[in-house]
Amino acid sequence: MTPSAEVTRFRSVLAAKLGWTFDDNDMRQLAEVLAKRSAEHGLSHARYLVRLARENWDDELTTLAEDLTINETYFYRHGEQFRVLADVALPERIAARSSQRVLRMLSVGCSSGEEAYTLAIVAREVQPGADWIISVQGLDANPAVLQRARTGRYSTWSLRETPDAIRQRYFHADGGEFELDATIRSTVRFQQYNVANDDEVLWRPDQYDVVFCRNLLMYLTPQVRESLIQRMTRALSPGGYLFLGHTDSLGSRPDGLEPQHTRQTFYYRRQQPVSRLDALPPVAAPARRHVPEPPGPVASGVHDRAMGLLLDERFADALRLIEAEPMDGRTPRDVLLHAVLLAGAGRLDEAEMLCRRLLDADGLYADAHHQLAVCLEGGAAVDVAIGHYRLAAYLDPDFAMPRLRLGLLARRRGENRIAVPELDRALGLLRRERDERIALFGGGFGRIALTTLCRAELDACGAYR
Known part of the structure; x- marks a missing residue:
C-alpha cells in the first residue's frame, strides 16, 4: 500500500474498533501516530494494520485512545447547562425520586473528571437532605485521563469558571493545586469504556436521572453515534434528562x-409513558411543526415574486411587494421572508419582532431562530445571538447557515478551536443546503462563494496546514 492508502x-x-471518525484534516496526525506505533512494535505499517484489525488488541487500542484524544475541559464548562441542571432538571428528578432518595447521573466522555465532579457538586448543592x-x-x-480524574487534584486553570463560593466549599489548596473534597470524590466512580461496545450493566434500562454527553457525538461514526444515542435514551429514567454539547444535535423530533x-440552553427529556386517557388527542388541537407548511394559494404568488426580486438583489422592491400584502393569512414562510427583508433594510427591531412572533407560534422553527440570531447579532447582542444560532443547529442538524455563523463568530473572537469544527461542519452541509435557505440567509452570497469563505476561514485557522 502507498503511505496515503495505509493512513486511510x-x-x-x-x-x-473505537467508533471514532476522522476527517481529511486529521490525516497528518494519523500518519504520525501510525508511524510511531508501528515502530514501537517493530512492525511494518502493513503488518501493524493487519494485527490491529484482526486481533482483540486491547492494550494497543488503549494506547491509541491516549494518543488521539483531545482533552479540553474544566469545572462548570458551559455553565448555562449546569444552571438548568440545578434549577430545572434536578428538582424534577428529586420529586420523582422522593421515595428512593437516590440520584444517578452519567458523564460520557468525562476526560479528566471535571464534568463528572461538577455534576456531583451541583447535585450536592440542591439535594433536599443528607440522607439522599x-x-x-x-x-x-x-x-491516562481517568487516572488523573481519580486523584481529584486540579490546577487553578481547571477552576477558572468555578463560582467562588463553590471553590471555597469544595476545594482545598495544596501546594500549587487544589484538592477536591472527599465528600464529592466519594460520590463519583470512573470506568474505562469504549463507546463502540455495548455493556448490559452500564446501559441497564431506566437507571439514570441525568446523562451528560457533550461534544463527543460529532467524533463518532454514524453507526456508533446512533447506537450510543439509543443506549443513552434507553438508560434514562422516564422523565430523565440528556445534555449534549453545542456541536451535537438530535434534531427536533428524536x-x-x-x-x-x-x-438559552437546549437539552432533551425522556418521554414519560402516558395513560390511555392522556393519549386521547385534545379536541381541535393543531399539529405542532418545526418546518413551515407550504404556502397557501393566496400567498404563494407574492412569496415567489418577492423571492425572485431577492435573488435579483432588488431588496427594496421585494420588501415593498411583501409589505403591500395583509398580515392575515400569511404563512410562516411569508413572515420569515418579511423578517429577512426587514433585517436587510436595517430595520432590525421590526425583523426581530416578526421572528419572535414566529417562535411564539412554534418554538421549534429552526429558520426563525437563525433569523432572530441575525437580528440580535446586528444589534450587538452577540452572546444571545449565539444561543439562537445553536438552537437552529440543534433543531435542524442539516442546516448549514447557523454552523457558518457560529464558526465566523468564533473566528472573530480568536477561538479557533471552536471555529474549526463549526466551519468544517458548515462546509460539508453547504453542498446539500436548500437553495431557498442560501438565498434567505447567505447575505447575497451563493453556494460557491459561501463554500470558498468556509475554506478560507478554515485555512486561516490552520486547519489545512
Missing part, C-alpha cells in the same frame, strides 16, 4: 426524547 486503512480500522444518595459514573476511553429549551 488506519482510519477505517479506528472507526471499526448521589451517584455519578464517569466514562472515558483514555485511561425518538423517545422531547426537546427542551430553557435559559
